[in-house]
Amino acid sequence: MSRTEATEGRVVAAVRGEPARARLGWGVGLVAILAALPWFVGSYTLAVLIDAFIYAVFALSYNLLLGYTGILSLGHALFFGLGAYAIAIPVVRMGWPLGQAVLLGLGLSVAAALLLGSLGLRVRGVYFSMVTLAFAEIVHVLALKLSRFTGGEDGITRIPAPPWLADRTSFYYFALLVLVAVYLALKRLMSSPFGRSLVAIRENEARAAALGYNVFAHKLVCMVIAGVLATLSGMGNAMFFSYVSPGVLSVLTTIDVLLMTMVGGAGTLIGPVLGAGVVQVLDTVLSSVFRHWLLIFGLIYILIVLFLPKGIVGTTADWWARRRTPAPGTQAPGTHLPGTHASGMQGPGR
Numbered sequence: 001m002s003r004t005e006a007t008e009g010r011v012v013a014a015v016r017g018e019p020a021r022a023r024l025g026w027g028v029g030l031v032a033i034l035a036a037l038p039w040f041v042g043s044y045t046l047a048v049l050i051d052a053f054i055y056a057v058f059a060l061s062y063n064l065l066l067g068y069t070g071i072l073s074l075g076h077a078l079f080f081g082l083g084a085y086a087i088a089i090p091v092v093r094m095g096w097p098l099g100q101a102v103l104l105g106l107g108l109s110v111a112a113a114l115l116l117g118s119l120g121l122r123v124r125g126v127y128f129s130m131v132t133l134a135f136a137e138i139v140h141v142l143a144l145k146l147s148r149f150t151g152g153e154d155g156i157t158r159i160p161a162p163p164w165l166a167d168r169t170s171f172y173y174f175a176l177l178v179l180v181a182v183y184l185a186l187k188r189l190m191s192s193p194f195g196r197s198l199v200a201i202r203e204n205e206a207r208a209a210a211l212g213y214n215v216f217a218h219k220l221v222c223m224v225i226a227g228v229l230a231t232l233s234g235m236g237n238a239m240f241f242s243y244v245s246p247g248v249l250s251v252l253t254t255i256d257v258l259l260m261t262m263v264g265g266a267g268t269l270i271g272p273v274l275g276a277g278v279v280q281v282l283d284t285v286l287s288s289v290f291r292h293w294l295l296i297f298g299l300i301y302i303l304i305v306l307f308l309p310k311g312i313v314g315t316t317a318d319w320w321a322r323r324r325t326p327a328p329g330t331q332a333p334g335t336h337l338p339g340t341h342a343s344g345m346q347g348p349g350r
Contacts, residue, residue, distance in 0.1 A: 034176055038169045046172050052280040053175035054236045057182050059260040059272035061229035066258070067266035068190060069222050070202035074129045074254055075116070075136030079109055079227040081143070081249035083234025088156040088244045089149055098162060105231055113227035117220040136249060143246035155245030159238050171240060178236070179273070182229060187269055189225075198222055263304055265311025274312055 038046060058080055065071040086105025090096035096104075120131040143150045150156065165171045189195045200208045201215055209215050238244045247253070256279070264275025282300065286293035308315040 046168050048284050050175045052277045053179045054233050056273040056276035058233040058257050059276045061226040062257045063261045063272040064226045069198045072129050073132040075132030077253035078136040079230035080234040083231035084238035084244040087235050087238045088159050109227045109231035113224040117223040140249040157243050159242045161239040265313035268313045271313035
């Protein structure tokens with residue numbers, strides 16, 4: 001390799017590394033700001049943020065299916081509700097320790113994901129969506145009918161949280177810590193060969209199968225991971241509100257997380273987190289000001305779909321990429337090769 005080619009490679013690598021370093025700086029700064037918020041905001045604002053953190057984990061789990069694997073599930077609320085009831089029924093009704101209930105919920109989520117995936121993944125597209133919706137609605141009806149255990153429409157109240165999460169500030173930091181940990185874990189997963197295989201399956205399933213990937217196994221593992229994360233968020237929701245009702249299993253819960261994913265930007269990691277924050281804050285603000293706030297929220301969502309078709313993060317990333325991409329026949333700023341000046345004129349020595 002010539003000296004000029006080596007230098008050019010280093011320059012290009014440096015330019016490509018700039019966005020990564022910038023994203024790291026922005027991420028650390030954002031986490032630092034969120035960590036400092038309890039000193040400046042009230043208890044109500046912390047409650048809204050905790051709810052947003054919980055739903056952000058839920059949205060990240062759904063984005064793993066929709067955004068990175070191309071699986072549209074209409075029954076993802078099954079895992080969210082499973083986590084909530086796995087905490088409520090054993091602890092409140094049966095007197096189990098909280099730790100055992102958590103382990104039971106995680107085990108049930110893995111079993112449910114394996115069962116749903118083994119049956120549903122044999123079909124594709126809208127047929128898979130209908131299978132997941134049917135499973136979730138069956139469990140939803142069971143939660144309504146088995147009132148002896150679930151409380152029926154009244155739900156279950158007085159769900160305890162661990163003593164070290166008794167005050168709202170402690171719960172806030174715990175929810176933030178879990179969100180950051182899940183985000184970093186998924187970031188590592190998607191940069192691994194398994195994560196890149198999921199993206200390949202999303203882009204062209206037939207070609208991925210032709211290249212030797214076990215598409216069914218990859219999708220099944222993806223469903224298990226997404227199900228476990230959704231179950232964890234459901235557990236957090238039940239412990240924070242000390243209440244669970246069959247509504248968490250309804251299709252409306254799945255639509256909520258679908259909305260969060262699409263608003264933020266499917267196929268990105270920060271998108272669902274931002275989408276969960278935007279939806280939860282708009283929900284809180286609009287419902288407290290306007291009587292028909294759902295109509296206003298619907299109009300806002302229509303505007304987002306029209307003007308930000310890839311979500312807030314996806315559309316912004318596309319705009320930034322176009323802005324940084326040099327026009328044909330030109331060089332990117334700051335990538336002048338040795339022996340040339342910034343003006344593009346030939347330097348001395350030729």
